[in-house]
Amino acid sequence: MSNILVSKYKSFINPILLILLLLSSSESFSKVNQPLKLTDILEKIDQFYPQVIIAYLEISKAQGDYISALGKFDPNLNINSRSQPFGGYVNTHIDNELVVPTLRNGLKLFGGYRIGRGDWPIYYQNYLTNSGGEYRVGLSFPLLRNRAVDKERTALFTQAETIHLNNQNAASTKIKIYQEAIQAYWRWVEAGFQLKAFKQLLSLAKKRQNAITKQANQGELAKLAIAENLQMMIQREQFVNQGEMMLEQAAINLSIYYRDERGRRLKPKTSQLPLQVADKRLTVSTIFDKLKGHPELRKMESYYRIIKMKQNLARNDLLPNLDAMAYTSKQYGSGGYPRLIPQAALVGISFKFPFCQREAKGRLLSSTSELQQIKTKRKFIYEKLSNQLANLFIAIRMYSQQINLLTRSLRLAKKVEHGEIKKFYAGDSTLFLVNQREQTTTQVRLDLINAKISLQQVKDMVQFFSTPEQQNTVQIASSRLAPSLRYYKNLPNSGAGIPGK
Known part of the structure; x- marks a missing residue:
């Protein structure tokens, strides 16, 4: 009796397992064939990129040091x-x-x-x-x-500020990794579009080969045209081969940032290439406002407050007990x-x-000099960041103009190419000139692809220039830090910011 029940359950369960397997496989298949977005790469960086994880762990270490410093204020029973x-x-x-x-x-x-x-x-x-x-x-x-x-209080407040410092350091690390990933992603996309252009160029020669063979056999073209077109096909196959190599290398370079759900490296597939490049809009005023909150500048402000506390402690040690x-x-x-x-x-x-x-006098002199160094360094960092951001906006303007010019140039190149092909089949041109026109059109198309890709790359670099908007930075335990930080901010000359910055 039990064997009969087991067999009945098996006959009922097996179809269900098969359906679930098909659904899961179809879902994974659709994910693999979906276009890979830059946001997908950045999310994996937040979760699995080693340098980002190390930066997160530094925050955890600083939180542990803060708790240790807070232990100096634990009640003591003797x-x-x-x-x-x-x-x-x-x-x-x-x-x-x-x-x-x-x-x-x-x-x-x-x-x-x-x-x-x-x-x-x-x-x-x-x-x-x-x-x-x-x-x-x-x-x-x-x-x-x-x-x-x-x-004791200086050590506690220093550790609290160190947590803020490590938070900004993690954000700064993420920005640097984001910039690298943005370049790697768009180089991969550009390699995919270039390969597509090379394949289109090769398909023109392949389609023409049948027509040339037919006309040569009918005596309308010289037999040499067949060999000449074959030579063009081989040359264009070399272009395709080089394009495939560049795409493969770009995919490998991108795989260090693109990872699966377990943090293992993934090489993106050709089927994940986007079909087109979507333009995005940026607000200049907002971007420059965010520059003031750049993590590198915030790091200097946190460091300034730490040294300011050391200066206050040195002044305190000059007083009598x-x-x-x-x-x-x-x-x-x-x-x-x-x-x-x-x-x-x-x-x-x-x-x-x-x-x-x-x-105490020596520590006071040393900390005062260090504060001046931080103010000077922060000002220089802001100037460098401002120049870099301004150059990126110049690149956006130049690439936008370049796209307009190349779009017009591509339209004219196609017109000349089609005219040359008509003349060739009419017997008024040569295969050499047709090849020149087609290669010129392809070169303009490649230049246009490069300009469009470079424009989107620069825009993404601007978007993530001052802040990693997808940041998952470990948050400070506010319930632990709030009382001490609130008290610290009320202290005279606590160095809440950098004066004269």
Whole structure:
């Protein structure tokens, strides 16, 4: 009975599996034969390109360093105990304290509990407490040095800014890879259109061969015309062979950017070549506005803020240490030191001033000079980027004019070619002149292809000149960074930007 049921299920399942297999294969077949778009290449770069992945991992490393720096502000529980079970004095003392550092002006909060029981010598009577122990709470804060900034907060804010820096570095890396991929993609497309033009040129000679053979056999053309046209066919087959080689090489060059869903390199197929080149429009004002937010400039701004924090820390280290502390305590129960008041408060101030301070002065001088270097370098980078972008727009204008001229030239070349062919079949021209006209037309067509491809390539380079619009950059953990960054921005002279840029 069970065998009968299994056979019935098999007969039912097999057709379903066959249908699913056919659907999946047809879907994959359609994907392979769909025109390959530049956006498809850029998406694969975002997901799988090694240099981009490395840049993402640098962001993750910086986030780990930030969390590590944030650990300096973790609450700290201290437990100290001492016991003397035998000897002249038998006693026990336990002291617990919780210290909570904050980001606000170097303020530290603390609270604790201690209990001391037994016999204590007169000089250790402060260890003795009432039977319920002593609770205390207080705070400490700097008045001069380490008030606005200190070493721990500077390290924390530096790591937070480093995350921003690595984000911009990842975006800058993606822009560079995008520019390389754009060139590789359009070289592949151009090679495909060139091969198509060479094949069209070869097909003209093949179609003419039958007519020439027929006319030569009828005595209307010399027998030499057959060999002459065959020679042209062989020459044009060489052009096709060279075009196929160029297309194959361009596909291999593109495969480093084009990858499958598992990140493996894919060589694009000839069937994926676009049928035509679609023109796109660009807004000049928007492109130049985006230039101000170029990742290379943002990197310099982040670096400036990091050095500015070092400068502020050096200025801070020139100040003397003047720290204040206050706390209150209360004991519960009975049996403690009779002269000790159950509830008390204590305030204190400590002062320390190191002489010379050459180490801090040296760091201040070094950081100030480095800030000037960054301002100068940022200005130069902006000038270089502006020149590069302006040159790209000049290229767009020139290629647009070139396309108009070549379109007119191609129209005239075709007209002359058709006229020469008519004259040839009428006996008023030679095969040599026909070949010259056809090659001239093909050369103009190749020049037009190059101009159109170059125009789209330049436009794509302009589009992704200042920002990778498809960016998948790892985002900063805003819930972790927001409090510290918000506080940092409120600090005086925090270097939120580059002055005079």
